[in-house]
Amino acid sequence: MCDVLVMGAGPAGLFAASELARRGVPVRIVERELEPHRQVRASSIQARTIEILEAIGIHEAVLERGERMVATVGYDESLNEIYRKPFHYANTSYQHITVLPQWTTEELLVEECARHGVTVERGITATVIEVDITHAVVTLEHGDGTIEHVRPTYLLDATGAHSQGRKAMHESLEGGTYRGTFAVADCVLETTLPRDSLSQITGSGTVFLFIPLPNDRWLVTVELEDGETELLDEHLADLVFERSGRSTRVLETGWRSVFHAHHRMAGHLGDGRHFLLGDAGHLSSPCGGEGLNAALHDSFDIAWKLDLVMRGRAYPSLLDTYMVERSIADEHVVQVSDLAHNASMAVARDPSSAGAPTDEVVVAAAVNARFMLDVDYSPSPLVLADETDALPRAGHRLRDWNLLGTTDHVLLVFGDVHSGQSLDDFAHRWGGLVEVRHEHPIAAEVAGMTGPGLLLVRPDGHVAARRLGTTEADFSALDSHLQQFLIPAPTQTA
Numbered sequence: 155m156c157d158v159l160v161m162g163a164g165p166a167g168l169f170a171a172s173e174l175a176r177r178g179v180p181v182r183i184v185e186r187e188l189e190p191h192r193q194v195r196a197s198s199i200q201a202r203t204i205e206i207l208e209a210i211g212i213h214e215a216v217l218e219r220g221e222r223m224v225a226t227v228g229y230d231e232s233l234n235e236i237y238r239k240p241f242h243y244a245n246t247s248y249q250h251i252t253v254l255p256q257w258t259t260e261e262l263l264v265e266e267c268a269r270h271g272v273t274v275e276r277g278i279t280a281t282v283i284e285v286d287i288t289h290a291v292v293t294l295e296h297g298d299g300t301i302e303h304v305r306p307t308y309l310l311d312a313t314g315a316h317s318q319g320r321k322a323m324h325e326s327l328e329g330g331t332y333r334g335t336f337a338v339a340d341c342v343l344e345t346t347l348p349r350d351s352l353s354q355i356t357g358s359g360t361v362f363l364f365i366p367l368p369n370d371r372w373l374v375t376v377e378l379e380d381g382e383t384e385l386l387d388e389h390l391a392d393l394v395f396e397r398s399g400r401s402t403r404v405l406e407t408g409w410r411s412v413f414h415a416h417h418r419m420a421g422h423l424g425d426g427r428h429f430l431l432g433d434a435g436h437l438s439s440p441c442g443g444e445g446l447n448a449a450l451h452d453s454f455d456i457a458w459k460l461d462l463v464m465r466g467r468a469y470p471s472l473l474d475t476y477m478v479e480r481s482i483a484d485e486h487v488v489q490v491s492d493l494a495h496n497a498s499m500a501v502a503r504d505p506s507s508a509g510a511p512t513d514e515v516v517v518a519a520a521v522n523a524r525f526m527l528d529v530d531y532s533p534s535p536l537v538l539a540d541e542t543d544a545l546p547r548a549g550h551r552l553r554d555w556n557l558l559g560t561t562d563h564v565l566l567v568f569g570d571v572h573s574g575q576s577l578d579d580f581a582h583r584w585g586g587l588v589e590v591r592h593e594h595p596i597a598a599e600v601a602g603m604t605g606p607g608l609l610l611v612r613p614d615g616h617v618a619a620r621r622l623g624t625t626e627a628d629f630s631a632l633d634s635h636l637q638q639f640l641i642p643a644p645t646q647t648a
């Protein structure tokens with residue numbers, strides 16, 4: 155028996171395990187591979203992820219170990235700059251993409267698991283997966299041939315794109331595969347390309363991207379010619395030299411991989427007991443640089459919900475909102491990455507398609523989407539319909555939430571409270587679940603508040619509800635909303 159079994163120790167599984175353990179939920183994590191890999195794979199960490207890591211208190215290691223990209227820059231084949239898309243319009247204090255090899259991100263998450271007493275159990279493959287009314291039933295095959303049957307109360311399936319658990323749920327990844335075959339290589343270059351930008355050399359008709367990695371390395375992405383199935387070192391060196399106007403040389407090549415890009419999503423991300431996290435539930439083009447980030451966001455979401463349910467402070471129906479909300483967010487990831495993929499392909503063929511810098515609002519919207527700051531949970535039952543058009547609307551992420559230093563529900567109070575008794579009753583009723591803050595770092599204009607009022611913020615920083623007053627009726631509206639999914643503190647009897 156174990157309360158929660160996490161299958162797969164990629165980014166999704168590791169973050170789910172560390173988050174659950176940090177919150178005090180007993181968790182076990184198993185991984186098929188005996189050793190951690192040392193592959194660059196997903197390198198872009200988006201601003202929204204840094205905010206989440208900051209709320210937990212672990213963002214500094216990522217920022218310290220990563221490179222920072224502040225723009226996307228396009229070049230012709232003589233390395234003349236032909237367009238620049240800066241990221242400084244992003245609605246966050248982290249106006250850059252942090253670049254970190256996936257193995258480093260995983261290493262940091264393994265350390266985070268260890269800090270909370272969780273060790274990854276390696277060399278264990280989850281095989282048969284079934285779910286009954288009260289438990290999941292999983293067969294674990296150990297490397298020494300031992301077979302173990304476990305009955306976790308909840309099963310988090312983070313086994314990646316080929317998830318067997320997804321197949322056991324009779325779910326498939328619906329969508330498609332992009333035209334073309336792509337190759338990535340981790341290289342040392344001699345180049346004048348800037349180390350603070352994502353560079354794309356355009357004009358040849360095929361995608362050619364350069365991302366600066368830590369330790370003076372680069373991740374080079376090329377689109378292979380029709381019929382090519384691998385990227386040989388000499389071919390890569392020739393390509394880089396010729397297509398950079400003979401200005402860039404490959405000095406060394408390390409890890410490399412050939413891949414196809416997908417836009418795919420499972421119809422259901424769970425069934426209330428067995429949940430699909432990360433690539434097990436959705437695949438997006440690496441051109442968006444959001445797949446790993448979305449995997450972490452899935453894990454963050456299920457962790458706070460499972461914690462509340464397992465502590466008996468939320469109804470199990472709260473878990474159903476994982477499927478609703480993460481479907482909204484993950485579909486958005488697939489769409490945003492689709493736009494990024496098609497834009498990269500278009501610019502490769504016709505550099506003028508990048509267009510001149512356009513309206514500030516349009517540029518900001520594009521950057522916020524790329525940085526994963528624009529997820530809108532307003533259709534979710536966990537969000538109370540907003541009374542105003544002010545931004546952020548209920549369902550949006552609250553900027554600067556990461557500065558609150560909590561991953562619990564918070565009630566932010568703006569201005570004087572009309573009904574002090576109602577506030578005291580509210581704080582008492584939701585004690586241990588909702589922190590009430592009169593003093594906080596969220597400016598009224600950032601919260602979209604123009605007078606006294608209340609902003610209920612969820613553990614993930616999204617606005618759950620806004621009230622434009624502080625009367626008994628306002629607290630009562632929040633009470634009714636919270637009672638639909640949270641279980642109030644038991645009333646003390648004398």
Ligand SMILES: Cc1cc2nc3c(=O)[nH]c(=O)nc-3n(C[C@H](O)[C@H](O)[C@H](O)COP(=O)(O)OP(=O)(O)OC[C@H]3O[C@@H](n4cnc5c(N)ncnc54)[C@H](O)[C@@H]3O)c2cc1C
Pocket residue numbers: 161162163164165166167184185186187195196197198199256278279280281312313314315318338411413431432433434440442443444445446447448449
């Ligand atoms: C070339 C490339 C570039 C990319 N660039 C980016 C980027 O810049 N930014 C970004 O956000 N995303 C990027 N991605 C996507 C990113 O790599 C994935 O979205 C991310 O790895 C998903 O993490 P995951 O934990 O869901 O799955 P995985 O990383 O696939 O981890 C799954 C784990 O489960 C284990 N496992 C599998 N089956 C079993 C089993 N039966 N039992 C036990 N263990 C099992 C596997 O060994 C593995 O360790 C890129 C992808 C590619 C291919």
